[in-house]
Amino acid sequence: MSALLRPLRSLLFAEHHSLTRFCSSFVSRMRYINRLKENDAACVSALQSGSILLFHRLIPLLQCSDPGTFRPIALSYSEVQSVLQRAGADGSLLKESVLIGCSEQNQVQFCLDVGELDPAAVAEECKGTFMELRKAFFLLAGAEAPLVAKAQALLRWHQINKFCGATGQLTQRNQAGSHRVCSSNSNVYYPKMSPVVIVLVSDGKRCLLGRQSSFPRGLYSALAGFCDMGETLEEALRREVAEEVGLEVQNIIYSSSQHWPFPHSSFMLACHATVSPAHSQLDIDHLELEDARWFTEEEITCALQVKAPPRRDQAPTVWLPPKHAVAHRLITEWRDQQRRSEGSD
Ligand SMILES: NC(=O)C1=CN([C@@H]2O[C@H](COP(=O)(O)OP(=O)(O)OC[C@H]3O[C@@H](n4cnc5c(N)ncnc54)[C@H](O)[C@@H]3O)[C@@H](O)[C@H]2O)C=CC1
Numbered sequence: 001m002s003a004l005l006r007p008l009r010s011l012l013f014a015e016h017h018s019l020t021r022f023c024s025s026f027v028s029r030m031r032y033i034n035r036l037k038e039n040d041a042a043c044v045s046a047l048q049s050g051s052i053l054l055f056h057r058l059i060p061l062l063q064c065s066d067p068g069t070f071r072p073i074a075l076s077y078s079e080v081q082s083v084l085q086r087a088g089a090d091g092s093l094l095k096e097s098v099l100i101g102c103s104e105q106n107q108v109q110f111c112l113d114v115g116e117l118d119p120a121a122v123a124e125e126c127k128g129t130f131m132e133l134r135k136a137f138f139l140l141a142g143a144e145a146p147l148v149a150k151a152q153a154l155l156r157w158h159q160i161n162k163f164c165g166a167t168g169q170l171t172q173r174n175q176a177g178s179h180r181v182c183s184s185n186s187n188v189y190y191p192k193m194s195p196v197v198i199v200l201v202s203d204g205k206r207c208l209l210g211r212q213s214s215f216p217r218g219l220y221s222a223l224a225g226f227c228d229m230g231e232t233l234e235e236a237l238r239r240e241v242a243e244e245v246g247l248e249v250q251n252i253i254y255s256s257s258q259h260w261p262f263p264h265s266s267f268m269l270a271c272h273a274t275v276s277p278a279h280s281q282l283d284i285d286h287l288e289l290e291d292a293r294w295f296t297e298e299e300i301t302c303a304l305q306v307k308a309p310p311r312r313d314q315a316p317t318v319w320l321p322p323k324h325a326v327a328h329r330l331i332t333e334w335r336d337q338q339r340r341s342e343g344s345d
Pocket residue numbers: 194196198221222223224225226227240258260262263264266268321325326327328
């Protein structure tokens with residue numbers, strides 16, 4: 001190795017080693033990932049020891065782990081190299097991998113879209129199946145649904161941001177895929193989510209759920225809406241509730257947030273809010289909602305028992321969003337709060 005290269009290699013090794021040494025606690029994991037976004041060489045090195053999730057035109061490669069449960073197949077760099085070679089592609093596609101994050105087991109995770117390969121050959125080679133995320137999301141085990149959703153969202157973002165919106169010129173990505181830069185005016189683009197407020201309104205004894213005509217039969221959910229430019233969370237929430245059901249809410253309390261991949265990367269900001277019983281008369285905007293109703297705690301408890309959507313030949317029994325959706329969390333938080341307050345009455 002030439003004298004010039006040796007210092008570079010030892011620098012990279014030290015950098016990688018120090019980065020790897022850092023990857024032992026949450027803080028150091030976060031700092032490590034941040035550095036991989038800033039240091040292309042370290043990211044290339046992390047890719048060679050990382051795990052890679054494969055997609056085919058944004059459809060994730062999964063395998064059945066338990067009956068009715070799927071998980072993403074995490075391949076090593078060399079396993080992906082041999083999949084690519086067997087599928088007749090050269091290994092250079094690997095550099096298109098996008099950094100997702102670092103697992104709690106300190107495994108750096110990447111995703112790669114092999115859209116130009118034959119999906120059947122890749123699926124057979126990896127003993128898996130490519131499954132649309134809309135279907136897979138609810139069959140993935142707990143923590144893996146957000147991981148696969150984030151990976152798909154990143155890959156989609158790169159596919160639709162190849163050109164600069166201002167100059168029309170090509171944009172170039174960094175090795176981690178955490179940003180793209182316009183090749184002519186250096187505009188920097190970062191992956192974006194659209195902020196959405198989602199709220200469970202209560203009048204003290206009941207909670208309010210609505211449904212759009214696009215929802216599956218019988219499904220009711222918390223009211224939700226995209227934030228407009230310049231709005232605060234509270235302003236968007238008040239506007240959406242006023243628009244959709246004609247109510248003015250008070251006492252907005254933040255609950256939690258969630259990346260929601262459908263249809264394209266919403267950033268769900270979930271809250272509880274109240275109206276006084278004297279001002280709970282609904283005035284539904286049927287251009288926005290097919291229906292909206294007040295539900296008692298008993299009705300919610302019944303609806304939470306409904307595990308499968310009603311069949312076409314059945315009455316449209318009310319059912320609620322599954323555990324993967326933040327609406328489910330809002331509803332169970334409200335139900336639990338009702339039980340606590342009844343218990344203390
Ligand atoms: N994770 C969960 O528990 C739930 C998630 N959601 C999601 O929340 C989102 C918003 O719910 P909706 O009631 O449909 O929203 P909404 O009440 O704002 O109505 C949708 C309208 O917002 C506009 N819009 C669409 N995309 C936009 C964007 N990126 N930025 C600004 N405006 C946009 C369009 O005019 C569209 O017709 C949807 O993506 C839905 O999938 C909805 C309920 C539960």
